[in-house]
Amino acid sequence: RIISVDGEPISGQGLQQVADLLRGAAGTCVKVVVERLGLSGSLELTVQREEVKVETVFSTVKEPGVGYIQITSFEQSTGDSFIRHLEALEASDGLGAGLILDLRNNTGGLLDEALKVAGQLVPEGEITRLVDRRGQVKDIHYSYAAGKPYPIAVLINGESASASEVIAGALQDRQAALLVGEKTFGKATVQTLEHLAGGSALRLTVAKYLTPCGRDLHGQGLEPDYYLELPEAFKYYSDFFPAILEEGDYGEEVKLLQQMLWELGYGQLTPSGYFDKSTAEALSDFQADHSLKTSGILDNLTCLRLRQAVEQLFQQADPQLKLARSLLLDPEYAVSGGG
Structure with missing residues (x-):
């Protein structure tokens, strides 16, 4: 654990305060004193600051023909990263039996990046629509992709929210994937922050996203096609x-x-x-x-x-992952893209 940053003890300081001490211009250095578990004494490290690049997409082949892609959040370049991973799996014949897309614990992020992902997997047609408080459609986002020739299973849980739900909801409505796991969080609103006198502010909900079939997920969440709850130990x-x-x-x-x-x-x-x-x-x-x-x-x-x-x-x-794999490998249950 960190004891001090540039000679300043951090005991009693909040996470944001410590983060501010660690941050600085790329190329500059910061001295950090740490204590290590199981070892006595402290250690002083000099760390050179660099731009932090967060990888949000990870992929592998779980077994021959079953590809796996995990998206941890939707940040800048997540969409492009997903496309690279997907194309690599397709080029290596790693998706002959299907694709598992893991959106568990993905609380959302940038909608534009999620739409890039959806645009690869959702067959041609609507992905999501934006409606105002009166229910009037303000915008509709479309996919122009051909349906995938392999089945898709999407892993979801109670922490899958917002942009994750946009993708999962579109795939479910368009019958392009099976959802496996637990009910999602249920967050699909667009909010603005109105600043008031005296330094206070009011957060207003001005619009919400609906699935292609018009389902309002906010406060409701998505129900999986195959429900399987993880043991508490695996969840937390x-x-x-x-x-x-x-x-x-x-x-x-x-x-x-x-x-x-x-x-x-x-x-x-x-x-x-x-x-x-x-x-x-x-x-x-x-x-x-x-x-x-x-x-x-x-x-x-x-x-x-x-x-x-x-x-x-x-x-x-991982029982949810095992269930998804069994569904992909069982022709009775497998669904392929294209609706």
Whole structure:
């Protein structure tokens, strides 16, 4: 963890304040003092600032003929990046059995970039329409693409929102893909910020996006064609950063700890939220198997190793991904582009 930036301690400062200290002109340097988990003492690093380029598109071939593309958010150049990944998979014959598009935990971003993605996958016709508060159509966005010759499955969950829902909704309405996973968030509005006297402001909803069939997703979300909910441990492990937990503690963080240990096969735990003796014993077994001090206490290093172990298990066992793959490989369920 970061202790200081250019000699200024960051204890008690908010995330934005620390980010402001780290930012600077490209090519300049900043001195950062960090503490490392499991090691004593601090380390001073001199880091040269550079423009941060965030990659939002990732692809692979899950098995012969089944391509996989994950989009984490819609940022500048996401659309072009998606096109490159898609064309590479198509050129390598990696989509013979179909494509899995993973929009889970994608909360949206730039609509124009999402429209570029939709323009590749949605068969020729409407992608989405923008209507005002009176329901009058202000704009319609179209795709001019031919339908894909391979089936498509789209992974969604409760964090899939906004621009993600525009794509998923269009593919579902146009019968160009199957949606797999959990109901989406339900955010499809256009808002403006009106500044008022005294420094306050009022956020106004001025329009909303509808699917090609006219569905209003705001506050409703998209229902998947095939519903499958993930275990709590798989849903929330990446956000598991509690303070030190030990026997006698109680709460939702303890409950998630118990669920993570159970998924990893440690102990016959009931996720009660109470850190009892059996929880400490299961945690000690995990620590022993990962060359950690067997204290039965969840410290920072144990928590890191626990998140890593659950992430590895999730990558191997992801039930939603497995369902999507089985649907693509089963001709009874497979759908291909073109509507």
